[in-house]
Each structure stands twice: as C-alpha cells, then as structure tokens.
Amino acid sequence: MTDPIDVAILGASGYTGAELVRLLLRHPHVRIAALTADRKAGQAMADVFPQFSGIELPRLTTIAEVDLxxxxxxxxxxxHGTTQGVIADLFARKPSLKVVDLSADFRLADPAAYETWYGHPHQQLALQEEAAFGVVELNREAIAKARLVANPGCHSTTSILPVVPLLKDKLIHPDQIVITSATGMSGAGRAAKEEMLFSExxxxxxxxxxxxxxxxxxxxxxxxKAAGRPARATFTxxxxxxxxxxxxxxxxxLEGGATAEQLHETLARTYAGEPFVTVLPFGKxxxxxxxxxSNGVQLGVVADRGPDRAVLISTLDNLTKGASGQAVQNMNLICRFPETSGLEQLAIFP
Known part of the structure; x- marks a missing residue:
C-alpha cells in the first residue's frame, strides 16, 4: 500500500487550480494539504468555487504561509512570467520538493526562444536545464526522473501527440504542417476581461x-526534435x-510515398495500450x-482528396489533458503511482 503524499496547489482560485482540486479529491494516494491564492487568500475554497461546498479543504492562503x-x-x-522566481524559492527552501508547473515558464529549453516569445530573459537557467517537458506519452523516462516538470500548453499537447510520431518516421513534410486549433473559453482564464464577456x-x-x-x-x-531539422508549422x-x-x-x-493509411497505422502503433490516447478507425x-x-485524447486520420495530403484531427479537454489532468498524470509518474490514478473518469456526454 502506497503512503499518501501531501500536495499544495499554488493558484487554486483559477480554473486549472479548481480542476486540480476536482481530480485530486478522488486520488487514492494524495492529500490536499495547502491551497493558495492572491486576492482571495483567507477565503474558503467553496466561497470561490461553490461546487466544493460541503467538502473539507484547506482555506486559501498566500504562498509564503505554506509550510513546505x-x-x-x-x-x-x-x-506565466511569475513562476520562475516562485519555484526557485521553493527549491531553496526544500531541495527535495517535486514540482509540476502548469505555466509556460519552463516549457522552452532554449533561453533565446523563451526571450523571443515571452519578451524578457529567462530568470532561472539552471532550473530550466533540469526541467522535463511533460507530454507523458512521448517523454515518460525523463519525467519519471525529474523533480521539475513543465506541463505543456493545451494547444501544443493537442498537436504534438498526432504530429511528432509522423515526423519521427519521416512520413510527413516538416515545413508543410497547417494547424487550426479551436479552444473553449476557459482557456482564457477566469480573470474579468471585456473581450470575454458573453455578448462579446x-x-x-x-x-x-x-x-x-x-x-x-x-x-x-x-x-x-522529432524531425531532426527545423520544422515550421503554420498555427492558427x-x-x-x-x-x-x-x-x-x-x-x-505526405513524404516518401507514404499514404494516409500509413499515418493511421503509425499513430495506432505508437499509442497502442496508452490509457488516455485513442486512435479512431481510419476515416472516422x-x-x-x-x-x-476526461483526461482522454481522440485522434483521427482522414485521407484528403489530394493523394499527397492527409488531415489529422485531435481533440482533448483543455482543462484536463490540456492542463490539470496531464499535471496529475505527470505527478503519478514522478511519484511512481499507477499512471491512471485519479484520472479514471470518463467523458461527460451529453
């Protein structure tokens, strides 16, 4: 019997924080020991998210108040942009701590790329070198050994899972990948913004x-990395x-005489036995x-009308597999728990 671990959720008053609480309340090997918020420090979690009414949870505190x-x-x-200093301070206070970071602060291994995309220099280069990129199905070995995991973005997870295996097998052209990725409103966070009003x-x-x-x-x-050369997708x-x-x-x-059916076979082989990735029958x-x-991903492959093209379709829940569910999956690897622990719930349909 595995002893339960005690976890803290920093930023519990946002959508991904609430999703972590929802998942971890059902996790057999976890106790939620601390929850933090900034403006809402001192409040009960049920005051911020009424779905937790009647459930015993720690009150929201500041990060400084957490007993590491x-x-x-x-x-x-x-x-984004706040986590590098916070995590450096956490490790200074307790080097043996394990951290799963849901922000973008440790996702990019190249500091120059980070500065280009985020507009300021990376503040914790030594920690960046040890961070594991947390797409579980493609990076299990590194994640299992890490004390810091950078949970990938929701859009990127959705596209990385179907595209990377095909680039590795040189079945598709690295410079002719066109991605259109539609997301729901919760991806914009919970802060009040005029452009996110219902009527907008x-x-x-x-x-x-x-x-x-x-x-x-x-x-x-x-x-x-997968192509072994620069690959520039068009992403909208x-x-x-x-x-x-x-x-x-x-x-x-398609490259090298590959067919859409071969793309499907490669994805089906890559993800055979994966608990959270389902490759649908060809053409579906x-x-x-x-x-x-759910923490599930569904992938589809359809032949385009042109013999040299195919369409990949990938879908997931941005708050679970795209954020908090994948974070729990990463925790399970780090802590040697069964990978599906706390994540067994099926999709809610209708």
Whole structure:
C-alpha cells in the first residue's frame, strides 16, 4: 500500500487550480494539504468555487504561509512570467520538493526562444536545464526522473501527440504542417476581461494570436526534435463559445510515398495500450464532446482528396489533458503511482 503524499496547489482560485482540486479529491494516494491564492487568500475554497461546498479543504492562503516541511509535491497553477522566481524559492527552501508547473515558464529549453516569445530573459537557467517537458506519452523516462516538470500548453499537447510520431518516421513534410486549433473559453482564464464577456464571444468564432501565439514555440521545439531539422508549422488558434475543449484540424503533406493509411497505422502503433490516447478507425472523425471532462485524447486520420495530403484531427479537454489532468498524470509518474490514478473518469456526454 502506497503512503499518501501531501500536495499544495499554488493558484487554486483559477480554473486549472479548481480542476486540480476536482481530480485530486478522488486520488487514492494524495492529500490536499495547502491551497493558495492572491486576492482571495483567507477565503474558503467553496466561497470561490461553490461546487466544493460541503467538502473539507484547506482555506486559501498566500504562498509564503505554506509550510513546505509538510509538502511532498507542489502544483504551480500561476500566471506565466511569475513562476520562475516562485519555484526557485521553493527549491531553496526544500531541495527535495517535486514540482509540476502548469505555466509556460519552463516549457522552452532554449533561453533565446523563451526571450523571443515571452519578451524578457529567462530568470532561472539552471532550473530550466533540469526541467522535463511533460507530454507523458512521448517523454515518460525523463519525467519519471525529474523533480521539475513543465506541463505543456493545451494547444501544443493537442498537436504534438498526432504530429511528432509522423515526423519521427519521416512520413510527413516538416515545413508543410497547417494547424487550426479551436479552444473553449476557459482557456482564457477566469480573470474579468471585456473581450470575454458573453455578448462579446457568443454566436460567433474568431481567430486570435494569428502568426504569434506562444504555443507555436512549443510546437517548433518538439517538431524540430522529432524531425531532426527545423520544422515550421503554420498555427492558427480559434476561440469558440464553449466552456471546455480543444479541437485541432491538421493538414499534412505526405513524404516518401507514404499514404494516409500509413499515418493511421503509425499513430495506432505508437499509442497502442496508452490509457488516455485513442486512435479512431481510419476515416472516422473525433468529436470534442466525447472527451469533455476526461483526461482522454481522440485522434483521427482522414485521407484528403489530394493523394499527397492527409488531415489529422485531435481533440482533448483543455482543462484536463490540456492542463490539470496531464499535471496529475505527470505527478503519478514522478511519484511512481499507477499512471491512471485519479484520472479514471470518463467523458461527460451529453
């Protein structure tokens, strides 16, 4: 019987923090020992998220008030650009701590790329060198040995899972990958923003961050590595009026006489036995509603009308597999728990 570990969630008042609480309350090997917030410090979690009414949870505190001596692992669900200093301080206080960071602060291995995309120099280069990029299905060995895991972005996870195996097998052209990735509203966070008001976003769809979305840097990093050369995908995110989910359509150009059926065979072989990735039968199209609320990913491969092209379709829930669910999956690897622990819930449909 594995002894439970005590975890802290920094930034518990946001959507990803609340999703971590939802998942960890059902985890057989975890106790939630501390929850932090900034403006909402001192409040009960149920005051911030009423779905937790009647559930005994720690009150929200500041990060400085967390007793790290009583904590085994920390989830950082803090805004981008704030986490590097926080995590450096955590490790200075307790070097044996394990950390899963849900921000973008440790996702990019190249400091120059980080500065280009985030507009300021990386502040913790030594920690960056030891951070493991947390796409579990493609980086298990490094994650299992890490004390710091950089949870990848939701858009990037959705596209990395179908594209990387095909680049590794040289089945698709590295410079002819076109990604359109539609996300629900919770991806924009919980802060009040005029452009996220119901009347501003309902009954329509729009692109954002065109040609400059920061998740593009993660795609460059992982696609380059898989292809063994620079690979430059075209990535366009869309905002659609639903609460949860990401749905990516990816058009690829085939290489070396490959067929769309071979792409499907490669993905089916790569993810055979994976608990959270399902490759649908060839030609079948996944739907975002069929992964909602779960840690699952569904992948589809469809032949395009041109013999040298194919369409990959990938969908996941941006708050679970795209953020908090993948973070729990990473924790399970680090702590040697069964990888599916706390993540067994099926999709909520209808």
């Amino acid at each position: 001596d009583a904590i085994d692992l920390v989830f950082c669900a803090l805004p 976003v309902s009954e329509g769809v729009h692109a954002y961050g065109v040609g400059k979305h920061r998740h593009t840097a993660e795609l460059d990093q992982e696609f380059d 995110p869309l905002l659609i009026p639903m609460n949860r989910g990401i749905y990516a359509t990816i058009t690829v150009t 199209v996944p739907q975002s509603r069929h992964v909602r609320g």
